[in-house]
Amino acid sequence: MSFGFLIDTTLCVGCEACMVACDERNKLSEEDESYELSVNNYTVVKNKTISDQDIYYRQMCMHCEDPTCVSVCPVAAFEKTPEGPVIYHGDRCMGCRYCIMACPFDVPKFEWNKALPLVRKCDMCYDRIKAGGIPACAEACPTEATLFGDRDELIEIARQRIRDNKDQYYPYIYGLEEAGGTSVLIISSVSLAELGFKMKNFQAAFPKLTWEVMKEIPNVVTFGGVFLYGLWWIINRRIKLQEIPANGDEIPEKEEK
Amino acid sequence: MSAYSLVSRVRSELTFWKIVFFIIIALGLYSTYVRFFHGLGAATNLSDDFPWGLWIGFDVLCGVGLAAGGFTIAAVVYIFNIKRFKTIVRPAILTAFLGYLIVIIAILFDLGRPYRIWHPIIMWNPHSVMFEVGWCVMLYTTVLALEFSPVVFEKLRWSKPLKIIKNFLIPLVILGVLFSTLHQSSLGSLYLVVPEKLYPLWYSPLLPVLFFISAIAVGFAMVIFESYLSSRAFGKNLERPILSELARIVVFVLTLYLVLKLMDFARRDMWHYMFINRTETYFFWAEMLLGIIVPMIMLATPAVRRNQKALFSGVLLVIIGFVMNRLNVAITGMESYAAADYFPSWMEISVTMMVVALGFAAFRMAVKHLPIFEREKPAAIPFTKPVKVKFMTESDKTEKILN
Numbered sequence: 001m002s003f004g005f006l007i008d009t010t011l012c013v014g015c016e017a018c019m020v021a022c023d024e025r026n027k028l029s030e031e032d033e034s035y036e037l038s039v040n041n042y043t044v045v046k047n048k049t050i051s052d053q054d055i056y057y058r059q060m061c062m063h064c065e066d067p068t069c070v071s072v073c074p075v076a077a078f079e080k081t082p083e084g085p086v087i088y089h090g091d092r093c094m095g096c097r098y099c100i101m102a103c104p105f106d107v108p109k110f111e112w113n114k115a116l117p118l119v120r121k122c123d124m125c126y127d128r129i130k131a132g133g134i135p136a137c138a139e140a141c142p143t144e145a146t147l148f149g150d151r152d153e154l155i156e157i158a159r160q161r162i163r164d165n166k167d168q169y170y171p172y173i174y175g176l177e178e179a180g181g182t183s184v185l186i187i188s189s190v191s192l193a194e195l196g197f198k199m200k201n202f203q204a205a206f207p208k209l210t211w212e213v214m215k216e217i218p219n220v221v222t223f224g225g226v227f228l229y230g231l232w233w234i235i236n237r238r239i240k241l242q243e244i245p246a247n248g249d250e251i252p253e254k255e256e257k
Numbered sequence: 258m259s260a261y262s263l264v265s266r267v268r269s270e271l272t273f274w275k276i277v278f279f280i281i282i283a284l285g286l287y288s289t290y291v292r293f294f295h296g297l298g299a300a301t302n303l304s305d306d307f308p309w310g311l312w313i314g315f316d317v318l319c320g321v322g323l324a325a326g327g328f329t330i331a332a333v334v335y336i337f338n339i340k341r342f343k344t345i346v347r348p349a350i351l352t353a354f355l356g357y358l359i360v361i362i363a364i365l366f367d368l369g370r371p372y373r374i375w376h377p378i379i380m381w382n383p384h385s386v387m388f389e390v391g392w393c394v395m396l397y398t399t400v401l402a403l404e405f406s407p408v409v410f411e412k413l414r415w416s417k418p419l420k421i422i423k424n425f426l427i428p429l430v431i432l433g434v435l436f437s438t439l440h441q442s443s444l445g446s447l448y449l450v451v452p453e454k455l456y457p458l459w460y461s462p463l464l465p466v467l468f469f470i471s472a473i474a475v476g477f478a479m480v481i482f483e484s485y486l487s488s489r490a491f492g493k494n495l496e497r498p499i500l501s502e503l504a505r506i507v508v509f510v511l512t513l514y515l516v517l518k519l520m521d522f523a524r525r526d527m528w529h530y531m532f533i534n535r536t537e538t539y540f541f542w543a544e545m546l547l548g549i550i551v552p553m554i555m556l557a558t559p560a561v562r563r564n565q566k567a568l569f570s571g572v573l574l575v576i577i578g579f580v581m582n583r584l585n586v587a588i589t590g591m592e593s594y595a596a597a598d599y600f601p602s603w604m605e606i607s608v609t610m611m612v613v614a615l616g617f618a619a620f621r622m623a624v625k626h627l628p629i630f631e632r633e634k635p636a637a638i639p640f641t642k643p644v645k646v647k648f649m650t651e652s653d654k655t656e657k658i659l660n
Contacts, residue, residue: 038305072450074387075373075380092380095369097308098387102450109305110369112298117369198453209449210386213442213465217389221435228431232336239338 180205285611314587316363325476327353548578
């Protein structure tokens, strides 16, 4: 079973209980008062007014189905667990920051001011899920704007809500296809593009882009190796043959010493 | 000019460069201290918005590319068996070897936890381009060390290991070409995963191919460049016909690159990006005109190839164009997405300068103490005067000089 979140911005009142619960659970410093993701903010509640409508929406790790961070990490420090969360193994990380570069949602953050830094991001409270619980933010949410559950069931709930309140929702479930699908799904009264979420040319999973090239490596090595060796052999042979003076019909057999 | 003033001039020039060298090292060491004791944030202008900067863009991307002469010349001499290039194979391999050492040092600066640099050896992720680059750099540096080892063995007069290594030379060179092909292109593949972040003038599905081809061009250009510099610094003779021939190869490879780049633009219909009034466009045109088209025309002209200084400026443009390309991919092309206005801090620059300066110093030391350049022939062929070399044997030349 793969878990996920359904975030419904029409239900969110912007109380920030999820942010507080997240800080507590992850023992994050509260000194970062900005509303941007950072090493001290694994999730933030943002606010935007669109045609006189106050919309509160969350930003957090989307826990992609085919995560870019998992694919790019040279030491496999990221892992997509069967339960859904994308988790990070700090003991493997060398701090190359390719995950930060590559993440299509700009989620992983780096401890720039530590001598021995690590990457930080939301792990969907993996330990709590393993113990049968639910993530801290979903537990803290008073309005069920953040709903935790089985991803397939959440998709059904989202469809139901959109179907039942056609005038209230923009008919689109964000996260079904984005970046190859994410465990976090978002529905809203407006198109998520208006809230700054990426949508255009954003439906395919990113790891495919590099894998298309990476999978050719064995071919390059075998073909290239044989080709180069053959080339050397032919050229070398011809040079050797040229060195032998042609004398009649004798076949030049050069002996190797 | 009297002998005295000449000597004093040489001496003052020497001390000037020594002072510059020590200032660079001192600043670099201070930055090293800040970086390792106070973190990357204190030493660099990097941030979560702009996680890769000068150290990746210049030290790694350019360092690896500029060292490409090692595998191309080795392939020309040992696989294609074109023996007349043999005189430049040692300096080319030395440059490559030092280049890769520089890259590895730079990576140690850039990694958040450099003491874990060995992790990819046992923690595998074959899907990761970075994993592959790491392995290739590791293996290729080993190959380069082995390819370079005969020089050291010769110096030490160890004939046995010398014999062993010479038996493995061809497989070694082939491995070197394979590893280089893989990671030179993979440095471009690193950016395949960020199609919405890298500016369209530089993002292309062909990035790995473009990176590979441009590395070959600049590899040859670097060999010409350093032959020229070495001839001035160490009083060695320039192998003019060989360098001219190399310059023609550079023209060919650059043409290939340009055609591919244009085909890529045509295929994805990106022409309009070339004419938008914004910073990226200017950087792009500067890169294409100064780094590709102008040197292509220059080096294609026989008169330019015959003239030592003109040849030098031609390949210098190729190198500058290459560096611009890599910095454009790594920095210019990422600025508008990041909206972070990244420019390297003085500490980042000083570390880069220190590492490069150490590379130069190491090159000088190696040339001084190891048999890198062919031993001076009694008949030195001056650069400008054409001499019919091919009709003379070694003894003829000596005779001529003696007469």
